[in-house]
Amino acid sequence: MKKSPVASRFPDLGAISGVKLASIAAGIKYQNRSDLMLARFCPGTTVAGVFTRSSTASAPVLLCRDHLRRGEADALIVNAGNANAFTGKTGRLHCQKTCGAVAAAINCDADKVFVASTGVIGEPLKIERIVDSIPVLAGSLNAAGWEDAARSIMTTDTFCKGAGAQSKIADTAVTINGFAKGSGMIEPDMATLLAFVFTDANIPSRLLQELLVESNAQSFHVITVDSDTSTSDTCLLFATGRAEHPAVNHIDDELLVDFRHSLQAVMLDLAKQVIRDGEGATKFIQVSVGGAEHNRAARVIAKSIANSPLVKTAIAGEDANWGRIVMAVGKSGEQADRDKLSITIGDVLIAKHGQAADGYDESQVARHLQRHEIRVAVDVGIGHGAATVWTCDLTHGYITINADYRS
């Protein structure tokens, strides 16, 4: 049913000093698979987070936002199978119970426990199964287990998503590991994005937050499968501080150049894995927009193209239907001048200055569209704003996953 363009293999992630992990089959919803993971952090671990902007955010998102104000993390607990979203006061209570149980089991501060949940919306969590599993998890924490942890937060992801990098701050080696889930569908729920990134770098929480926001803007913030924003999207970055590098205090510090680059690379890698596993996806599509009024305008135009059902179905059909790209630029609401617009698919200039390019050969474009990785580039021709967005095509697989499984 589902044909992923390129199912990445989980990378060989080593330990991160100060992070221990465990996962377990708690039976929250799924049978015979792990669905609950716990990470424990050494004292002094800082944390940064970015979350869904939804006004109907889930209980765990509200809790994380609250706990984030302290800037420190002792633990992270994540379950799959139930999103604990639109569950009213019960949802809040369940989050508090979870934090309390983790605090008791590993002897930490409940206010420094972070929670994320993904799965069905509107059903109360089987909280007793989580609470009962926590002491078992606490007893099996270990420095390996990255792939197991990543596997335990999957819903209908078809592969397990992880990325890592070795970086340096001054001459000190620093490690970054991350894993993520999205965007499968197995029950009446939605494609939640969860991403967790861990490092042994020693970075104060305020700076960590700046770094996360910066990398997020160039990774998870510029991918889209179907334009639908989850109630539960969560990306957390934990820094244990175990690496003994010189102090870093501001984002423009020379010492951080390599680390910023590596963090960006890890997060972009995870984001692209989510797109490769987009529901029903058969094509991985890069949409680059240049020449826009400013960068924000370029991103809006790129998203308008990437979210257009007509563009996405044309690419699914391997059809060089560039009129739909013109349409998507036009509807974006951003400044554009039809007569300055150019469009390139693959390496072929299709349209230039408001009309079909001279000598345009559709057969060359058709060959590019048969590939798994598709590149669309638009030059708006009016300014210097640029942005790149990644998406996937819209196929029968998407309809089958989201409409057919329960009718």
Next chain:
Amino acid sequence: MKKSPVASRFPDLGAISGVKLASIAAGIKYQNRSDLMLARFCPGTTVAGVFTRSSTASAPVLLCRDHLRRGEADALIVNAGNANAFTGKTGRLHCQKTCGAVAAAINCDADKVFVASTGVIGEPLKIERIVDSIPVLAGSLNAAGWEDAARSIMTTDTFCKGAGAQSKIADTAVTINGFAKGSGMIEPDMATLLAFVFTDANIPSRLLQELLVESNAQSFHVITVDSDTSTSDTCLLFATGRAEHPAVNHIDDELLVDFRHSLQAVMLDLAKQVIRDGEGATKFIQVSVGGAEHNRAARVIAKSIANSPLVKTAIAGEDANWGRIVMAVGKSGEQADRDKLSITIGDVLIAKHGQAADGYDESQVARHLQRHEIRVAVDVGIGHGAATVWTCDLTHGYITINADYRS
């Protein structure tokens, strides 16, 4: 392949004094069907228009906007098969040639000719076929022929869309006839909406424009098939002035109450026919939002629900997946408080005050979802803003129409 929920029959439209119509098979793209229509208006006919907000609008849209400034119309010419969009200077020239040919054939002012085109984007129009057909059209103008005219502007519409009403201004009988096309797909083009409404009422052009904007806001402006805005959307309203009623000068005139109501009814009827013929549609969906901060916010929330691929696929699958409605409210960007939100499908209250409603019985909702006409109602619970939007479901049919036909 395509299953329309309810294919309306074309209504029995009578003559409108001052309007004559003709249509012909010009061979612009299709074989063996009419694809070009001409309407001629009596002197003094006023005109109002609303158009796509796309920044890559087609040549005919730009021409109509320009001609509209005079407020008077002598003729309307519409072709199907080629949108004359993204055709650069050639596109403008083709519009001018068309207007010149019409002016010569019916002895009118070229600046008072209105043009609309729908079909493939980025290909030059076969202008000679249009120009050659115009004298033939001019020779066959007649007061009937509404259905023929409506049929000649279809692309892959599965049925021909028309609506009419008898109204009164003071004690004078006034007639309103309209026809529209949208939103089929047959080639690399997009689902253009064209709508033309005609009346014998005697209404100055500035007032006519106000009336059109008012009715459009409650009809074509609140429907969506797939969130993609055409380069060519055009709705024109022509008033021949032949009905001998007392003068009307402002929109709040008591004499206009019945006419405004009838105009609104005709345009909403046409708009709903477009939705019933939405690509791949099997369900006609009404989304009503109340209790929003203001009316505009209500419309944004309703559109967010109506455009969500996850909501549309859930309804296609007859799945009472109300979590996706919560998600769509949350992502809309408008003010909402999760704990004040209520959701009703059909007549069943599903969720109230931020969680599943007490005693909610999914089987009742499942029965409603098996129908062709689906009602979704959301009470945001924070204000008095209200709006209703109409849409259709997202099915394999949509993918088949838009991805499969040319691969």
